[in-house]
Amino acid sequence: MRSSAIEVSGLRKAFGDKKVLDGIDLTVAAGTIFSLLGPNGAGKTTTVNVLTTLMQADSGSVRVAGHDVATEAKAVRALIGVTGQFAAVDELLSGQENLQLMVDLNRAVTGNGKRIVNDLLERFELTEAAQKPAATYSGGMRRKLDLAMTLVGNSKIIFLDEPTTGLDPRSRRTMWEIVRGLVADGATIFLTTQYLEEADQLADRIAVLDQGRLVAQGTPEELKRQIPGTHVRLRFATVADLDAAARLFADSTRDAEALTLRVPSDGGTTSLRALLDRLDEHSLGAEEFSVHTPDLDDVFLALTGHATEVGAK
């Protein structure tokens, strides 16, 4: 197996005058979860559509499982599974019939179709509702059925476009567990989301998409470290200690009430050691020490200059 499941470089796409994707470069390692994070209208769905052969790029190269999506679309389609932003289930068919439809249409499925269907129903806890039309399913059940339909082909690379948008917190957690299970079984996941927590929870790597450009890319921790705002918080026993420490670190901010001092830091070990050594030299000891990294909401605000819709409220 190749080490990269998805390789994208210089991807551009415009609709008329509107540049939707303006030079996207990214690589997704096999067996990992990659999350494309961005607000509505950032270009997430367009990216998924290009990567899954549903849309032609204007320029740039996209390789999925080693195949070029433009020239080897059929080979790509045989290897991927896609769950779109809106649950693409057939509402007039039952859950079981929806899955059977996928088995019947999928040329890659050659085994016992009935067993595949029953196994998926069971795995996604849909056995009880299997004979009911999908139109009667709740949002969470519909999403589960949608994902189950995607998994009929046993694809190794799975695209999930906002899989938890509109779900209640409990269904969201269930979905997260399912996604983690897929990766544990060896799949590669390309997931888009507008929920910062979701990317933080699931992804091995995150790319932040804003108005068609990737404004940052890295592990969740790397992203948090890239931006100003990471700091060390020290709590002292007395005001005297606090004041002494404040004099040592010129750019620090003190909070006399809580007896804490905030010292800007990149959070790396070198600077932390330097900081602790400095305290030591002056025989100062803090009661409590913590490195504070901002959450992804802060990351987004710092990287794009504007808040996400989710974070803004």
Added chain:
Amino acid sequence: MSKNQSAVMLRRNFKHLTRNPTSVFNAVLMPVVMMLMFVYVFGDAFDVGVDYIDYATPGLMLLAVCYGLGATATSVNSDMTKGIINRFKVMDVSRSAVLNGHVVASVLTNLIAIGALLGVAFLLGFDPSASLLDWLGAIGIVVLLGLAAGWFTIALGLAAKSPETAGIAAVPLVMLPFFSSAIVPAELMGPGVRQFAEYQPFTPIIETLRGFLNGSPDTTDLIVAVAWCVGITLVGYLWASATFKKRA
């Protein structure tokens, strides 16, 4: 093993029909209701020279084809707008499999509706003088008409923005038979409407059907009817294919 995706899609389309009571009502019961209404309520008011049921049945058969079209337009549009088309595309389900499923389901619905209609017609005293060959001819024309109307409706459905507007787009096709010789002879209509009725495609198609069921098909009507059907099928097919490519 190559799976027959067209057959799978057809089965799906057919399940849709049976599970959507509105479409069953519109496609199968509406023509029967229309027949009862025209024969019992209006029939005596028109002087058509023969028993009204014998005159009207071929026209109502055509109406039965048209009444099924709304459901076809709606369902093809739902496929495009509700995201399932992307799933099919990623699974390499061909355009022809998706669209053929809709067309064949549409034609099969037409045949079921016409079967029901003819059953009621016979109960009401419908007395055709068609030979077996004439019946085969009549069925042939119905299938040709079903294909033409089906492809044209699918093009309309694909071009519409939403399932609702797709349903509305098919309404003119349901209205068109009323401005033909389906219910009353064109000679009885006012000026303007009469000329329209004489030259619109449904009139030669109905006259051909009528000819077959009387046991005396007119060759000119037949040629014109077949030409219309083939022409509309072709236009509908090309339009549908182009729209599908653009949208999906």
